[in-house]
Amino acid sequence: MQDLINGRCGFVGTDPLYVHYHDTEWGHPTTDDQKLFEFLILESAQAGLSWITILKKRENYKKAFYNFSVEKVAQMSEQDINRLMHFDGIIKNRLKIKYAIQNARCFMEVQKEFGCFYNYIISFFPEKKPIIHHFKSLSQIPTTSLESDKISHDMKKRGFKFFGSTICYSFLQATGFIDDHLEDCLSKKRLSK
DSSP, X not given: OOSEETTXXXXXXXOHHHHXXXXXXXXXXXXOHHHHHHHHHHHHHHTTSOHHHHHHHHHHHHHHTGGGOHHHHHTOOHHHHHHHTTOTTSOOOHHHHHHHHHHHHHHHHHHHHHSXXXXXXXXXXXXXXXXXXXXXXXXXXXXXXXXXXXXXXXXXXXXXXXXXXXXXXXXXXXXXXXXXXXXXXXXXXXXXX
């Protein structure tokens, strides 16, 4: 895999949907809890699949999970799980759907304790600031970190599911807690302004 393609991190390739996501969202700092909950749902759904698969189903997830309203998802029942097992356009994995609901309930508990989910996640970072890496090659980008290990371990204790260290690290990259854009990537240059 090339490190850079058309001035972007090479993992993106040329799919317009992935290019747009990379340029406008991936690595951009996110403080909004609804957006953080959306990525929690999507990253958990991605387990074992490619990210482009999830990006292509994102609008369907939005419909299936009430526009990523954590309050509405937390109230979903076994009947909703059965309904979503027949909902076209999402990953029809009963455990992933069940745990999306459980994770919504856990997310709300974290919000109560920390004021918002963002405060909880940033509390694991040195000086409560995002980490900006300066990698030159895709091979330098890790799949886990000390922070993702600690966060996923703590989240597991709080009852979250489908959120191991690798998924957590992807979540942190997606939401800008960790900026892994390569040094010569166009997005790195835009984000550093």
